Amino acid sequence: MEEPSAPAVANDTIFIGGSEVVAIDTDGEEMWRNPDSGRTPAVANDTVYVTFSPGVRALSASDGSEQWEYVATVNDRPAEYAFPSAPAIVDKTIYFGLTDYAREDATAMYALSATTGTEQWMTLFERDIVVGAPAVADGVLYSHVAGFADFLSERGTVEAGRAIALDADDGTLRWEVDDAEDTEFSDPIVTNGLVLVEKHSILADESVILALEEADS
Template sequence: MPSRRRYLAAVGAAGVPLAGCSYIHGSPSADEPPEAGVDDPPEPRSDLHGADGEWSSFGCNASNARAVGDGRAPVDGVAERWRVEVAGSAYREPVAADGRVYHCFTDLSAYDADDGSELWRHPDVETTPVVRDGVVYAGAEGRLLALDAETGDTAWELTLSENESVGVPALFPGEGLYVPVGEAVYKIDPETNGVEWSRDAFGRVLGPPAYVSQMGCAFATEAGYVYLLGHDGTGFGRWSLPAVPEAPLTADVDALYVNCLDGATYGIDMERSPRLDIDWHAETGWASAGIAVHQFVYTTGTNGLRAIDPDSGDSLWEYDTGDWRWTAPALGRDTLFVGGGRLYALDPTPGSGTPDQPAVRFEKSFHGRVGPGPVLDDGTVYVIAQTGERTYHLLALE
């Protein structure tokens, strides 16, 4: 019997609306990229909670799946619209929502998406934010901040710890904010700013937590554990990993994926969760910036780009993007965008190129490495790239 994940993939491929990210199976060839949906862009995907058609959080949506509904994503080449200089050690990717682009290094900056002009800067923010309905939620030293997206002014703040930094928050629409703080996760009501519950974990939480279907949230810790909690904080499962996780995990309909410092990516099938076993692992190298999932699992990092079968962990194809681990795949308009040695746009359909590699839609080179990013929003690719011997820029490409 096929898994629920396989069933949803088959339904999507058959053309029944799973709104948002365009379907990967049966996509046009690299010579015939998908038509733009300027007048009728796809709706956010109904199977990805928190998908709002924008790249408004780490991993794009509440499941950290790095898939966006953007019918205008550029698939046949890009030109630069603007650039803003950033530090070479800026390893957080931007997020974009409502005509603004946000990037956090030593503080949080908001830029106009049209021309790159700086709109405001907040000195206390220490994390990638999540943006929703005109509010920017972000972590600071011991505090969760809610900022006005237009001005950067503090709407409210909530002290959660005296000695721990607040990690990257996740917002599950209709459920609330899930916030990692040291070795604990807090659930916050964004309307009242109140703590609904908190749960301790073993090891520092690698945030943000990921939404898991209707079950609740999942997260990994630096002690090598994966936890699954219900929306009321009830513990549903705990898995022990053989190595320390390298990045926050990604959730699919009934599965979890996490990359570890032993150079492997691990898959957990929650349909078989009573076993509390790891179902498979794939030798992917370090994938420090996250994992993309839509029908298949995509990783990139020290071993280049991989497409992995989500049920078996078998490699479907590989592509040489170099060994830069601070980039991650982004899915939109039947195209896989990724950095590394350059910016790549690939047709992820198995067999689209050679049997062992995807077809290339386009490539764009800069002076050096590409990433953090790319992320996609409103027909634009945002990415950090090395633009000179000692210069790095956040770029808007269209």
């Protein structure tokens, strides 16, 4: 059985994802159970959004019924062995990254209508194999991606990561931070006009926290 994911809490209800999605009240009483798998629940607009391989489902927060389902596609092919990131929901848009380990051309960031599940844009990262969870503030989406470096170390193949900022309206790249070929970045946190990320050197096994200025909206 799939391990439960971190819960989401809204309106005195706890939503837990895993091999199925369950809602319980603050007294521990089950309110509803949806038998389909879903992870990393996020709640907005009286809807529970959960990720699954390979996409996102929207469930009614009141009874767990499915509102819509989106299956990610790249170049007109459905994602296969795919792992979506935790979603971010801003206003009426849901954002998430997706890594497809079955293909080398299917790492992407997506924006969907939170109401209908219609794709608004998709940004493909053709040279990367991992994309992180997004954080969105003031019309800009922040995340990180990683591919393979152009060299082999004593520890084998090394990731080359980049912190990125995309336009939240259309997915175009605003900026990226790419300091070294052996660097990987954490999911970002946006606070007080700064984007905070952990930058980790894989070869040196050292980490620092970077404070980057937000992109202009």
